[in-house]
Amino acid sequence: MGRGICISFEGGEGAGKSTQIGLLKDALQAKGFAIVTTREPGGTVDAEALWQCFIDHKGQHWDVIAQAFLVFTTRRLHLVSLIEPSLAAGKIVITDRFTDSTRVYQGVAGGLGLDKIESIKQECIGDFEPDLTFIFDIDPSVGLARIGKRDPSRDTFEDKKFDFHNSLRTGYLDIARENSDRCVVIDANQSIEAIAAQILQNVTERI
Ligand code: T5A
Numbered sequence: 001m002g003r004g005i006c007i008s009f010e011g012g013e014g015a016g017k018s019t020q021i022g023l024l025k026d027a028l029q030a031k032g033f034a035i036v037t038t039r040e041p042g043g044t045v046d047a048e049a050l051w052q053c054f055i056d057h058k059g060q061h062w063d064v065i066a067q068a069f070l071v072f073t074t075r076r077l078h079l080v081s082l083i084e085p086s087l088a089a090g091k092i093v094i095t096d097r098f099t100d101s102t103r104v105y106q107g108v109a110g111g112l113g114l115d116k117i118e119s120i121k122q123e124c125i126g127d128f129e130p131d132l133t134f135i136f137d138i139d140p141s142v143g144l145a146r147i148g149k150r151d152p153s154r155d156t157f158e159d160k161k162f163d164f165h166n167s168l169r170t171g172y173l174d175i176a177r178e179n180s181d182r183c184v185v186i187d188a189n190q191s192i193e194a195i196a197a198q199i200l201q202n203v204t205e206r207i
Contacts, residue, residue, distance in 0.1 A: 011136030014143035043078035108171030140165030
């Protein structure tokens with residue numbers, strides 16, 4: 001049995017990642033693949049509990065260094081206890097967010113800088129990167145409008161100013177440009193069906 005592959009979905013708020021992960025999972029399972037879907041921050045009981053502590057306090061008083069260490073602590077737990085064992089068992093792991101989220105939320109928009117993020121990353125998870133990353137690109141005003149009616153207690157960054165969301169978008173596009181072997185940019189303003197078809201085609205080519 002060969003090693004599985006890890007696919008991450010990235011993008012700003014309300015870009016449509018969760019919707020597409022569900023569709024990709026169904027499509028791949030129908031083809032007989034073993035799929036694990038997961039998400040960050042979280043992915044394991046312990047990691048979810050740590051992130052919940054941040055959410056419960058709205059995270060507003062956590063500075064960006066504390067945020068970065070928190071997400072890498074949860075990521076370490078996620079990688080060691082769920083992602084690596086699943087890949088070793090030959091499964092396809094689909095994760096809603098991974099290190100690119102920290103690069104843009106804490107590193108770019110949060111101002112910590114990418115060098116600091118990389119040094120914390122090396123300590124926590126070494127060179128691990130997903131095999132394939134879909135970066136959902138959308139005007140922040142469209143993404144935020146999509147989730148406007150959702151429970152406001154759930155999220156931490158959605159109420160930040162548009163500058164913050166625009167810098168997330170730029171940060172993601174820079175990552176895609178610099179990692180074109182790993183990253184595929186998706187125009188997230190298309191219909192759900194069109195995006196799903198594009199993603200399935202990309203994944204099918206890789207596997
Ligand atoms: N975070 C995370 C960090 O700061 N650092 C880190 O290292 C990590 C890992 C997570 C927060 O944590 C931060 C980033 C985030 O602020 P979350 O609640 O998990 O919070 O937020 P998101 O991951 O952003 O999830 P969202 O649910 O907000 O966005 P999705 O998953 O991209 O969007 P989805 O699929 O739920 O869709 C939103 C709505 O749009 C509709 C859907 O039906 C739904 O109603 N929709 C579409 N409508 C029109 N056209 C389409 N193509 C559509 N696709 C979906």
